[in-house]
Amino acid sequence: MTKDIIAKLKENELLGRGGAGFPAGLKWEMVKSAKAEKKYIICNCSEGEPEVFKDGFILENYPKDIVNGIKIALETIDNSSAYIYLRKDYFDKFKSKLEELIKGLPITLFKKTGGYLSGEETTIFAAIEGKRQEPRIKPPFPPQKGLFGYPTLINNAETFYHIAKIAKDEYKKTCFYSISGEVENKGVYELPKDWPIEKILKETKNFPKFGPSADEASFFVQAGGGVSGEILLPNELSQPVKWLRAIIVFNREKTDCFALMKKWVNFFLENNCDKCAPCREGVYRIAEILEKNKINKQLLNDIFFVLEETSFCALGRAVVVPFSSLIEKIL
Numbered sequence: 001m002t003k004d005i006i007a008k009l010k011e012n013e014l015l016g017r018g019g020a021g022f023p024a025g026l027k028w029e030m031v032k033s034a035k036a037e038k039k040y041i042i043c044n045c046s047e048g049e050p051e052v053f054k055d056g057f058i059l060e061n062y063p064k065d066i067v068n069g070i071k072i073a074l075e076t077i078d079n080s081s082a083y084i085y086l087r088k089d090y091f092d093k094f095k096s097k098l099e100e101l102i103k104g105l106p107i108t109l110f111k112k113t114g115g116y117l118s119g120e121e122t123t124i125f126a127a128i129e130g131k132r133q134e135p136r137i138k139p140p141f142p143p144q145k146g147l148f149g150y151p152t153l154i155n156n157a158e159t160f161y162h163i164a165k166i167a168k169d170e171y172k173k174t175c176f177y178s179i180s181g182e183v184e185n186k187g188v189y190e191l192p193k194d195w196p197i198e199k200i201l202k203e204t205k206n207f208p209k210f211g212p213s214a215d216e217a218s219f220f221v222q223a224g225g226g227v228s229g230e231i232l233l234p235n236e237l238s239q240p241v242k243w244l245r246a247i248i249v250f251n252r253e254k255t256d257c258f259a260l261m262k263k264w265v266n267f268f269l270e271n272n273c274d275k276c277a278p279c280r281e282g283v284y285r286i287a288e289i290l291e292k293n294k295i296n297k298q299l300l301n302d303i304f305f306v307l308e309e310t311s312f313c314a315l316g317r318a319v320v321v322p323f324s325s326l327i328e329k330i331l
């Protein structure tokens, strides 16, 4: 079974479910073929964005599948050992169950101590190595030089879940969606990975019914990565959800857009690492502008441009997505 797992991952075109969407088979092949005396596997269970809670759901309901996926990686990659990297509340909640499942295996549980950014892959290496939690420059990429300088395979909990399914030929090309906000049936749903947002909301009985009709004026959604997701209008819901597959529904009439943007900016202020000036200063300036409850679009666009073009890591670039889409479409 494990002999041809890399071929199976490629055949099934599995993309990592941690947001970046890198082909899993290719990543496994790179780590397997890297020349080194030791290699590491990390299962990332650190999901830290508000309104993204699917990995927690999988840990709660399918921990055996996650561990089976890691076991397959251990069998596939020579001289490897593994870490399950858990955000604090997941560590406390699932520790005993996971300890039972990993008994006798070279797998260590690691409790995350930092905020959202400490779920970024190179920041995870820094955390496990006991260093300051900030991202490292890439390349070298983790399959070449990762944890403690050794080739490292890092996938998130959902990816390992699907790998276990693929190994048993039970993969149905699904993914897990976190649905929240002004909906009737908040929760996590496993559904086909290419369903459009509109269909997902209708099938889960979460399609908004605000006002006399669910028209363009009555709601909007934030889709993708929780707080860093893109704002979409009802006429834009014929596309699948990207990145972390979170969908948040807002009642347009009841939503105070400035309060919402202040909530986002506070999240980014608390969770950026202050390593680079564009993000450290840029996020601070956005907060300063929002304090006035008045938008200077030109100034904000200049800040967004600098964040997108010069931020050191993906968090700085992700900051732009929610603000620019909300300002363009709603304000």
Ligand code: SF4
Pocket (backbone or CB within 6 Å): 117, 134, 135, 271, 272, 273, 274, 275, 276, 277, 279, 280, 311, 312, 313, 314, 315, 316, 317
């Ligand atoms: S973009 Fe933000 S989070 Fe990333 S390194 Fe710079 S300050 Fe840190």
